[in-house]
Amino acid sequence: MIDIKLLRDNTKEVIELLSRRGGDFSYLNDVIKKDERRREILITVEQVKAQRNEVSKLIGQYKREKKDVSEILSQVNSIGENINELEKELMVLEDEIRNMLLETPNIPNIDIPIGFDDSDNLEIKKVGTIPTFDFEPLPHWDLATNLDILDFDRAAKITGSRFTVYKGLGARLERSLINFMSDLHAIEHGYTEIIPPYIVNGDSMLATGQFPKFKEDAFKVVDDRDLYLNPTAEVPTINLHRNETIDVDLLPIKYTAFTTAFRQEAGSAGRDTRGIIRQHQFNKVELIKFTKPENSYIELDKMLQDSCRVLDLLKLPYRVVVLCTGDLGFSMKKTYDIEVWLPAFNTYREIGSISNAEDFQARRANIKFKRTKDSKLEFVHTLNGSGLAVGRTVVAILENYQQKDGTIKIPDVLIPYMKTNIIK
């Protein structure tokens, strides 16, 4: 949630910055007007309440002294009627303001490129050499089907489209990557490992920004409770500290969380229908940080390095882009995407995303810290990044490590996990 005080004091600038995302944010002028009206009413209501409290106290005192209270009682009756109406208006206004703010995305960082879509993203780094093949490289779905390590047809039978069965060394590859990534971040990069619940409640989804705006993307758990399948480990892991004041000495807190993620992929019908690029269910190792405000961008860059390290070690070619304002996610102020080279697609495809939400999520989730015993509470900054998307890493390995005979070489760092150096 954006800070309404910031909006109040810098309405024009905030609207201008938000407009860089594309879309019309002039409704925020109405928010300001409603907020003015709200405070106006609030002052009156509170004054009347103070009055009423005083008189009520008197009644108590009189009763104790066994004095007659009928006169004050009739006097106080009219006070209540007065504020009922105003309180109703107040509640409506508060609701409207809150709802509009909850649907308002984070203000993009001033220094990120202004643009419309992913074609306007800014490449800042390119690593590794794009492999050349003396044969026509196959897409991962053909490689995997030929090797009998992914089964799309049977998954469709069991569940439906956009689900996959991993089989044999395919399953082992997925599992090896999960362990490799988790070990790397937990043991070498100093993140605390978390396995959170895979079902989260509506409050958690609201706190990280999935709700209310993107409710249709979530899988509702099939009963009448307010529960949803985990769409990304970011949700349960950020919500670990919802409504908490974090001990300042613990900052920055670094978590790595492996989860299976579930997404409706609403709005992506017809896109990436072949293979496992875009699934309703996929595995992801996530990185999450809670930091002091002044350190969040340093920590963001470190997190980016930690993510890139996965691809460095797997020796997969990739590039890093800064998302432009039009491509930036709802809750984020700045995002780096890591894109891995996919030979069959002949392009780079997103495999991870590293973002700083600053205080946007902390505000929704009410996560604070105190610098010293006497200082005021401040919101922490929250960061999250992929470390990485496991399924897409499988894709990248299959396609980049494929050989002429259709077998797949295993990257050196994975051999201890795979117990083999080839999928054949």
Added chain:
RNA sequence: GGAGUAGUACUCAAGUGGCUGAAGAGGUGCCCCUGCUAAGGGUAUAGGUCGUUGACGCGGCGCGAGAGUUCAAAUCUCUCCUACUCCGCCA
């Protein structure tokens, strides 16, 4: 899933309509005495949020969450959440 009990400040805990933003204890800070891998005495310490103010301050709301009754709710009513105990079921 059934039946019951409970949720008060950092912790434990008192409190069935007004004198309770909340007794008492522990903890923590400071002081004294003592002296040193102890103990005793004194004293201080209540959060958060919203509004208002240049500031000191003042006011509203807060006793798991939400709604209600009342001039007035920690206290009464309803709904929900969580924990514990017993039963049932089960990796």
